[in-house]
Amino acid sequence: MSPDTHVTAPTRYIEAEGTRYAYRCFGHDSGVPLLMLPHFRAGMDHWDPRVTDGLAARRPLILFDNAGIGASCGRTPQTAEGFAENVAHFLGALGIDRIDLLGFSVGGYVSQALVLAHPDLVGRLVLVGTKPRAGEMAGLGERVPEVAAHEVLTEEDYLYLFFGDSSTSRDAGREFWLRRHERTVDVDPESGPDSIRAQNALRADWNTPRGERFAELRRIRQPTLVVNGNNDIMVPTINSWILAQHIPQSQLIIYPDSGHGSLFQYPELFCAHVTRFLDSEVPFM
Numbered sequence: 001m002s003p004d005t006h007v008t009a010p011t012r013y014i015e016a017e018g019t020r021y022a023y024r025c026f027g028h029d030s031g032v033p034l035l036m037l038p039h040f041r042a043g044m045d046h047w048d049p050r051v052t053d054g055l056a057a058r059r060p061l062i063l064f065d066n067a068g069i070g071a072s073c074g075r076t077p078q079t080a081e082g083f084a085e086n087v088a089h090f091l092g093a094l095g096i097d098r099i100d101l102l103g104f105s106v107g108g109y110v111s112q113a114l115v116l117a118h119p120d121l122v123g124r125l126v127l128v129g130t131k132p133r134a135g136e137m138a139g140l141g142e143r144v145p146e147v148a149a150h151e152v153l154t155e156e157d158y159l160y161l162f163f164g165d166s167s168t169s170r171d172a173g174r175e176f177w178l179r180r181h182e183r184t185v186d187v188d189p190e191s192g193p194d195s196i197r198a199q200n201a202l203r204a205d206w207n208t209p210r211g212e213r214f215a216e217l218r219r220i221r222q223p224t225l226v227v228n229g230n231n232d233i234m235v236p237t238i239n240s241w242i243l244a245q246h247i248p249q250s251q252l253i254i255y256p257d258s259g260h261g262s263l264f265q266y267p268e269l270f271c272a273h274v275t276r277f278l279d280s281e282v283p284f285m
Contacts, residue, residue, distance in 0.1 A: 018074075023065070027056025040199055054270075058279065080109040080113040103126070106206075127243055131206075131236075133206055221248065
């Protein structure tokens with residue numbers, strides 16, 4: 001077991017296909033590594049330490065900045081497929097040929113693109129607060145486009161975008177905000193304007209249909225766990241139902257009184273569900 005945690009794990013660097021990637025590894029020293037891909041604008045320090053440390057208790061955990069994000073160099077791709085190819089190059093440089101994969105929000109778009117392009121690379125898939133290509137927009141919060149575009153996201157912005165209106169949900173959001181800032185040394189820089197523009201182009205591309213709507217989901221053969229809050233105003237919750245309906249070996253968990261950041265509102269429960277899913281020898285719980 002590595003003595004490192006989310007707060008103490010050093011940032012490492014590796015070059016792949018001409019790009020220098022920043023990453024951190026910590027957790028159990030045996031088992032299939034779990035790679036975690038974060039939300040829009042996010043790097044390694046946007047995760048909740050209670051989630052990452054909780055999942056790392058049973059397996060090696062890898063956090064990673066894609067090109068042009070956080071401490072990684074290079075140009076940020078403008079499509080989920082471009083992001084996914086960077087992930088494949090990064091893992092190849094590390095000499096890793098098999099992972100489990102957790103994608104949150106835009107990280108879920110990239111995760112779908114990766115398993116479709118490199119199906120043998122991923123054993124089990126966790127999709128959190130995300131949607132299929134050309135997913136549903138009904139239920140998007142009225143102020144989401146405005147708030148998500150703020151140059152710097154404040155605590156109040158996170159409470160609106162990631163948590164619900166109830167006092168319970170907002171209190172959980174404030175606790176998450178404190179945990180998210182526990183790491184004070186060797187912290188990732190924020191995404192720059194060029195990277196944000198590229199990620200916005202990725203989101204626009206992901207909203208554009210290609211062929212029969214949702215057909216590519218039927219090609220995902222990995223056992224898949226889909227998770228969301230019951231009122232996600234960032235990536236409307238109906239999209240999680242669509243994912244679970246069309247991915248053949250999938251199951252769905254919806255947490256109550258929560259939104260886009262349900263995994264941060266219920267970190268212990270989320271870790272328990274994901275750990276059970278990843279440890280299972282059969283597709284379903």
